[in-house]
Amino acid sequence: MKVIIIGGCGFVGRNLVRYFQNCETIEAISVFDNESMGNRKHITQYDVNFIHGDIREYEPLEAAISGCDVIIHLAADTRVMDSIENPDMNFDVNVIGTYNVLKAARHHKVKSLIFASTGGAILGEVEPPVREDMFPQPTSPYGASKLFGEAYLSAFFHSYGISSCALRFSNVYGPGSFHKGSVVAHFFKKILAGEPLVVYGDGTQVRDYLFIDDLAQGVINAIQSKSSGVYQLGAGRPTSINQLIDTMRQVTDRNIDVIYKDFRAGEIYKTWCNVSKAEAEINFKAKTELQTGLSTTWKWFLEQK
Numbered sequence: 001m002k003v004i005i006i007g008g009c010g011f012v013g014r015n016l017v018r019y020f021q022n023c024e025t026i027e028a029i030s031v032f033d034n035e036s037m038g039n040r041k042h043i044t045q046y047d048v049n050f051i052h053g054d055i056r057e058y059e060p061l062e063a064a065i066s067g068c069d070v071i072i073h074l075a076a077d078t079r080v081m082d083s084i085e086n087p088d089m090n091f092d093v094n095v096i097g098t099y100n101v102l103k104a105a106r107h108h109k110v111k112s113l114i115f116a117s118t119g120g121a122i123l124g125e126v127e128p129p130v131r132e133d134m135f136p137q138p139t140s141p142y143g144a145s146k147l148f149g150e151a152y153l154s155a156f157f158h159s160y161g162i163s164s165c166a167l168r169f170s171n172v173y174g175p176g177s178f179h180k181g182s183v184v185a186h187f188f189k190k191i192l193a194g195e196p197l198v199v200y201g202d203g204t205q206v207r208d209y210l211f212i213d214d215l216a217q218g219v220i221n222a223i224q225s226k227s228s229g230v231y232q233l234g235a236g237r238p239t240s241i242n243q244l245i246d247t248m249r250q251v252t253d254r255n256i257d258v259i260y261k262d263f264r265a266g267e268i269y270k271t272w273c274n275v276s277k278a279e280a281e282i283n284f285k286a287k288t289e290l291q292t293g294l295s296t297t298w299k300w301f302l303e304q305k
Helices: 011-020 058-065 080-085 087-107 141-160 183-192 212-225 241-252 276-282 290-304
Strands: 002-006 028-033 049-052 070-073 112-118 163-169 171-173 197-200 209-211 229-233 258-261
Touching: 002 011, 002 058, 011 028, 011 212, 028 058, 058 087, 070 087, 070 212, 080 087, 080 141, 087 112, 087 141, 112 141, 112 212, 141 163, 163 212, 171 183, 171 212, 171 290, 183 197, 183 241, 183 290, 197 241, 209 212, 209 290, 212 229, 212 276, 229 276, 241 290
Parallel strands: 002 028, 002 070, 028 049, 070 112, 112 163, 163 229, 171 209, 197 258
Antiparallel strands: none
């Protein structure tokens, strides 16, 4: 297979590139990225064809996809609060950009497409654990934009035969995430700086934390299974913010001060995944315990400092 990772310089992309180096079924890897949330220097040690470009510009994207068998579409404006502040930007990147990817895939008759989606932001406030068959009720422009992507993947599969998986990532963390604004990366950066952690709410809000190595294996499994549809990828375990902070205290062996502020509109209170469909159809199962994953991640953050 010849694979192109769109958004491959970012946190997930650079880890996929690392994983793919040891995958015998992958013949060649290309990365297409505008380097807004990553840098090509993070993948230069690997055998990769790098192409600088933006998914909002169709012609360079279409040229980059030519000759590829599999597209992994990771490029996105991913921050919920930013999407509320600037929905136009979120729409341009996540909606117009994703449509450009699908249009180019159709033009070049690409066999398979993997799309990075999300669970909580699409489904809204529903009783967890979240499942793929729940009715979507996005609470932010970010969630709405990912729902668009899933809908168009389904349409292009049924209309044009493009095999596609929408993988609903839970909260992904791990080495390589220093630039990320996600909660684990943000908290570790604050701990390194000796600053207090700010929690919006009382800390009882719940998320599902997935270690990057488990996610990377899930993506590989999705490609190899040749399945189509929507799949939740998470650890399948609920963890509150307070529990996360307590575990961080253990792995860092540091005193961590916490400041609690008012809950922010647009954020989900409780969400975690039911991953039984992914287990059954793409042989996915997260193996990394939270403390192990956080310990590995913390060691990497210390090395960056």
